[in-house]
Amino acid sequence: MWEEKELERIKKAKEEWEQDVVSKVLSKFSERREKFETSSGIEIKRLYTPLDLKEFDYNEKLGFPGEYPFTRGIQPTMYRGRFWTMRQYAGFATAEESNKRYKYLLEQGQMGLSVAFDLPTQIGYDSDHPLAEGEVGKVGVAIDSLQDMEILFDGIPLDKVSTSMTINAPAAVLLAMYIAVAEKQGITPDKLDGTIQNDILKEYVARGTYIFPVEPSMRLITDIFEYCSKNVPKWNTISISGYHMREAGATAVQEVAFTFANAIAYVEAALKAGLEIDDFAPRLSFFFSAHNNLFEEVAKFRAARRLWAKIMKERFGAKNPRSMMLRFHTQTAGSTLTAQQPDNNIIRVTIQALAAVLGGTQSLHTNSRDEALALPTEDSVRIALRTQQIIAYESGVADVVDPLGGSYYVEYLTDEIEKKAMEYIEKIDKMGGATAAIESGYMQREIQNSAYNYQKEIESKEKIVVGVNMFQIEEEPPKNLLKVDPKVEELQKQKLKKLRKERDNEKVQKVLNDLKKACKGTDNLMPYILEAVKAYATLGEICGVMREVFGEYKAPSIF
Template sequence: MNEQKISETTPPDLRQGTLFDPAELARLETARSDWETNSIQASVRRIPERENLETTSGVPIERLYMPQDIAGQNYLRDIGLPGEYPFTRGVQPTMYRAKPWTMRMFAGFGTAEDTNQRFKYLLQQGQTGLSTAFDMATLYGYDTDHPMAAGEFGKCGVAISSLADMEVLFADLPLDKITTSMTINSPAAVIWAMYIVNAEKRGYPMEKLGGTLQNDILKEYIAQKEYLFPPEPSLRLVIDTIEFGSRHMPRWNTVSISGYHIREAGATAVQELAFTIADGLAYVDATLARGLSIDEFAPRLSFFFDVHNDFLEEVAKFRAGRRLWAKLMREKYGAKDPRSWMMRCHAQTAGVSLSAQQPENNIVRTTIQALAAVLGGTNSLHTNSLDEALALPTEKAALIALRTQQIIANESGVTNTIDPLAGSYAIEALTNQTEQAAQNYLDRIEQLGGVLACIENGFFQHEIAESAYRYQQEVDRQQRKIVGVNSYLLDEEVKVPTLYVDYEGQKRHLERLERVRRERDQSEVQRALDALHAACDQHINTMPALLDAVRAYATLGEITDVFRAAFGEYLEPAVF
């Protein structure tokens, strides 16, 4: 009876080449039923189970996973081999057996001089790639002396107002040997142009530069809210960079499609994955409309994900994401180049999970999250520091976070075999459920008119707000325990050294900005800014004009003001 039930309910295409014999599945189902009737019932009478156990995405967690939970799994189609379609087990054939993931610690504070010294320190300690944080004024396209920048200098990243600051920021660093990530969005093209021109001045041609520009403006409207211009012209600027990078900078990822900020705003793991892939597809559609072919640009698309505390769900998220993206690129968009099918990703441990209470506990949280990212197959990783719920990380806290990655890479043994959790009934079942749930969201977004329509009608914002509210309610009711926050409390003062931003540095920064304005060729600056405005009006790629403006030492604020004048500024509609 059980054998007939399983074979009839398993679709014919899934019965072809599956891993398990239907007769054996039936016997296992009988064994599980007997176990639940006898062993489990006796056990729960003595010690009741916790109720309603589920992932952070609300997916129920079964008491036990067995082969019948992945009865339709076809190994080569659904799991496959590392480095081969559908990339469930990783995008490289040997993964960490060849070399570990890139250890790319996010760094940036105060002046360009301050951050340059932190970069050098981290590289000396074994970091393998740079990742740059910018302060709030820079993220919003303001020069440091603008009234809107008051009080924000260097507090959440480094201040960059002109090419002169970029020259100091990357002084004495081997830009041809390291890759650099830059976390900036609305003014991303401007900051990228500064990086390119600085490298050229030091003798590094742009085609030799490697790195990643976050440049994901769609997620700003969805979650982080650091947008400047309306969605359509902002999307156009992203496509300008994709087109320019595809044709001139083959080692550069011109957009890092970012679920991190979506998750930090309160989204579940499933929402993070689905909304990120939806944004990625919107960039693909817009770039195809520009006239590029899919295999011309898709190999350089990259992704950026959060890693939260639900260990098994996070591992499954990475695996499901790679498989879903591969299917979409090959089957929906007809990509032929296997590199176009790969979801290459950076990961960062969850800032929102860090607590100001008992901050040393954050070391443990970060370790669990980092291990989940590694077992999920990330390509690069940042680990948060224990003090980041209080301030920017101190040098010692950043070193502990880096050492966390190095211990996992060198002492844990998890890098010795590829995707060691593959074949786990729980992991494979959760991978399948996560992929299907993400696909369901993608279908809904398409039915609602696509990403831009869902930004305007508030779909994303509403979904994230609902999830954030549900999660906080669970914490407040102690359904979800957070050690040191709502359980296992200590009545003690937090004593953790925090980073102090030296405001003498702001004075030096402003003096450099004033010197740039005084010594540059003003007529050349105006000519370059006029040419940039014309490029905006004529709907031609803005990158060549941006590079010329940067070479003339036009400031970040002056260049962004050109975009503001050409495109206008965006005010988010109220959504209830």
């Protein structure tokens, strides 16, 4: 990229600057600390110049937006054509309450829905199960049956909105419910647009809402791949998530590396099941976090795009360019939000959202200022949504593609993150892949070590968190927080009792028996789950059948 003679000239000029200018300043005023690093331990130099990109090949490293290796974006015009999809992750209490919140957000300009499910739903239990006690509707909406799903999307035309559902172990069941609701609206599956998270490996690593062992879980995932490729072609069949690993303490590099290690495992499982790479790979999607270090986050997204393109082309032999495109949703970092001085979170979220946009995200959720304390209020979610809208319509950052491309610092960070992430992936490959690395506890330990080091830096004030370990103030207890009424649990139990009394229980038993036989065989399970859902078998009953056949996952000891 640069001629040797020009590099020598720049090198000499830099040395003179350091000697004549910098040294004089440092003799009077020292820098804030001896060493500056990103969250991933990448050392940050004082200044970046062409000397840091000596071997930089524009066509190889960057190219152009919409073309391999997609470093600069997956669309030629990016946000000049249309903005990213603005989503707000929402769901609490009953389907009725969540339906009201969705309609409110759509009225405020939200472009797509993002459904949060309560903990019992996430782990496949009905609201009247003993283990669900005290958790119904608390961290998301309670969905026990197709009836709840019908209420959740009442009055919302599913052929007009894109819906993302954060659900993993019972993903096949919730997707089946969504398909069934659409059919009741007169909408065929091929018209549905959205995403199901469906990423079980990261549950074993960082989040814990798993049900079944690895092998049957992977079967359910590949069954969804196959079923949707034929019947729901516009649906993103998995959202491979680094977000939750980052929330658990992973660095930016670990987030990329472990997400792609899991993605490789899913691709290999699909190929083993007989699917063709270019039949399912275009519908793979990803989910990343956006943290406070603006430049590291922008570089992370750019590095991830380039690395994924190389993996798909060179490792798996994908031919369709769409198979090589990293399409991802971003959520601002919940773990960075503080209960202290919660209005400060508005600024944190703005920086994080800006990083996601500068990094070329396809979809974005901005956290609300009060989420370190409770589920967000309507006022808080409106401010969070307005943050995205102001970035989109007022900041000007969406008017040019990859505006930080060519920055010496950003390109250097992009290269470093790609290189360090690939080193992790190669190490995991040598262990036997992601599932082996998870079973041995390797990924979990790496993330826990990073989380421990981060906490030590906060406690030693090496890392400053405004309002937490510096700039504290006396604060009154927070007011007007959203609280889920304890009556929600009783309402859900009553609905379940009424449903079980009024449905055709002979038909329910038949479809559950059919599902059980299919679980013991090799058929694709999606048609059987869809029939069970349409018969109003409950989530807990369907997952109960699969628990009986598949068993439950037991986490390894990693200490």
